[in-house]
Amino acid sequence: MPVALGIGGTGGGGAESKDCGTAVREKDAKAVEALYHVMASIENKLGGGEGVVGVYGSITRTGIQAVVQCLVETCGMDEYSRLVDIGAGLGRPLMHAIVHPGVRSSWGVEVDIIKWEKAQVFIQQTIATLQKRGLLTKDVAVPTVDCMPVEQVTSLEPHTHGYSFWEGIPLEGKRAFGRLFAQAATMRAIAVVQRSFRRRDPAHEMRKLAFGPVRLMGSFPVKMSGSGRGFTAYVFHKNAYTQPLRHVAPPPAETKREGRIFAYQPPVIRMLRARKAKGGASACDDANAAHGRRVQKEASQEGGDGGGA
Template structure:
């Protein structure tokens, strides 16, 4: 295919960028995508390649009953019109397929913004390395109008979290995301995300290439292992029930909670909390869609009055709460909220406020610590410059050991020892990562300088075994490149 592609001047066009994915990677992605059932035996599988270019994925979609491409670039459409028939003739000459019996996959030259819906499409493949945000929104709107889509594969050369999940949260309202953090890599580093509709109860798929072929066989798909949703549940259940810690030469089994040092612990806890947060925001968005009231609301009474729906339209209340809870943020188990007096009313699922259910399950013991003029969150302190709640927020460095006298004498080591079992890559990049994190989160220049000095001083680097300051030179270029 590549020689025929070169005869046509390559895969470049006049719109977007030209990106390639290996034939092996595309074939494996399409096999995994085809594994999502259409939901009914009478519904044939139909693949739509959005941004199809010359149509290489269409040639590999042999497991689908139908397949066609959508491409906005006229130059690529003309190339595809010649490229696909030539490929079929070449394959026929090699006795690989029968040209007369194979159906040539057409490519539609159109902008997805101008397509009403995909009435027969069941699966979508899209390599959107060159898509801008507007293009992605148009794709999301098109998929919302397509009733039979059950599986979507978004492919790009590099994973950029949380680009794809955030996009689908905004624009693919009918779909329930089975797993926002599902990243599937091929041996070439290509990324694949598969999202499915809940109404057809599809399987959640994941491909993880092992170091060697699973069967040592000749089939290119033997390098990939496919996990179902049930497999993932079994793996998570095993991790939760087999947490051991060694103390005094004795192994102890942890019976409650998640082991803090486990590789999967942070992700499991994050998924658990996110599932409740997603449901909370989903009910607000659904209320706005059902009742698009534009009545402005400046405040809501606490507690909610009786017959509140008479005086406060549900859609207007949902819009007000959504705007207020935008300033609710969480890092694993640390939750912060700015100027939100309604958080206590909606903290737990067994509470309701104006008919909306709260966020977290009551089994969680969440302690609310109110702050008057500033909020200490992780390593920063957020406050209003003049404490009148009307000026821009500012942030400064905060650390218990340096900011609180009561903790100054404690031997707190915030960075891993050089002999720890962390990878050398992680340990070498502590200084650059702290530089980037602090420079992006601190608005005070003097506070940033003090924070970086605290990282480099004896209380941090030398206490953790870093007696050589080669790491400091790595941040030199960061200081040079960073704007003043």
């Protein structure tokens, strides 16, 4: 079913209407369907994706496909792109993007150490199963998820597109993401899922969160798996972005993992992992407690910042 999107303009009202469909090539559609069957099976074996921080659950396959397709059709996400997910959970959108449209790499940041530990097993087992079935090649760039607050990330480069289901992420974290997005020369678009902005201008609200000048390319309803709880997905394009994706330089070196599987690790992640290997403090040692305190403080002061549900 096509999803109606508001295209053009800076806000949500009065924009030109355009259908941003969820249809993909037959081969890709079969791979996406297989991916979600595999992910459901492995998640059940892990006891679900629940952690101790943030909102538990994920949006439906239809919802994620609508977000991905909108990024493809309006923001140029393709096989040259690199996706970053803030609040990655188990990493479903990261793996979806690897299967379709087949991005070059995908990386996530997750503050919840329980979700992060599950994601390590979840991603590796899902990728291995799809490779065994011949749906992914052996040299696919395996998605990586690292445990840290977004405030500790130093750069989003060389990534080109961003995603976040950020209900439960405090304002401080959203602003940190916004600053990183605005500063990264390679970043061209961002999709966020949250409660509706209602009568507020979405592009203006993103600018207040430090994302800089952006253009709303589409907004549409999505639902949570299981509960059916409704949210709104917003897709934005960075106004200042002009660099063709095909000319984005690849990282200087790929990091080899388990035979022929490769996955790029941003420099900050290599630094933190090296420090932990030498007996230093883990990036997640106190992140969950601090994150929880920030969420509780903001909830008591503002009753949430994402608009009424």
